Amino acid sequence: MCRLIIARGRFEATAILDAALSMSTGVTALDDVPTRVHPNGWGAVWRTDDGALAAHRDHRAFVDSRESAGLEDLRTDMLAVHVRHATLPEKTGLRFAHPLERLDDFGPWYFMHNGFLPTVYQRLGLSASAFDSAEYFDYLLPHGQWELDVESTLRRLREIPPGGTSGNALLLNPRRAYVVHWTIPEAPYQDYFTLRRLRLPEADIIASEPVPALAAAEHWEALPPATIIDLPFTTGHERSIRRAA
Structure with missing residues (x-):
């Protein structure tokens, strides 16, 4: 299980890093959650x-290695951070740290996932799962695809065999970011997997938890189930929000 945050617009990178730190150490955790601390590595993507x-x-844990990353003075209009708690103890180390990366013809894709999908490998025709997040990346975004088709993606999500929890994810390329908000309807801890959105005058922030240091809880809007948000970087405005029927 993991925590995610993405900010786009005008913001202080240190504030977003502080928010990720709060989520990783359990400061902002909700009362009834399966995991409060996320110490098994972390990663960031920025423009x-x-x-x-x-x-x-x-x-390493974010709390122990944040300063060595040299991101405190970062100036950017998009920053995404992922802090990880490994569902399976053997899936730790740099190989399993997010973001995962793929280089396609037009440029790179980066991927961050919160949840556990141990059955998605079956949709790829594999005999067993090696790393569920990597398999989910390949399933969610077939190779050579430079945009995420919303309707077909939501259909493919519904076709994942039973088992696991959530497919919440960020997919980022040089043109745009996609926020995938989807959890298996029967999975426990639905609130834990509900992404929240904070709309500020000059910034748009989506996170796994409300972060009081950024804004009071009542200003964070819970995303509806089965939502994919397309955030292009070229215009500075969200192009579309689509939801499942």
């Missing part, structure tokens, strides 16, 4: 001055 994406990964 550079020339519109490219840069990334950082670390196998």
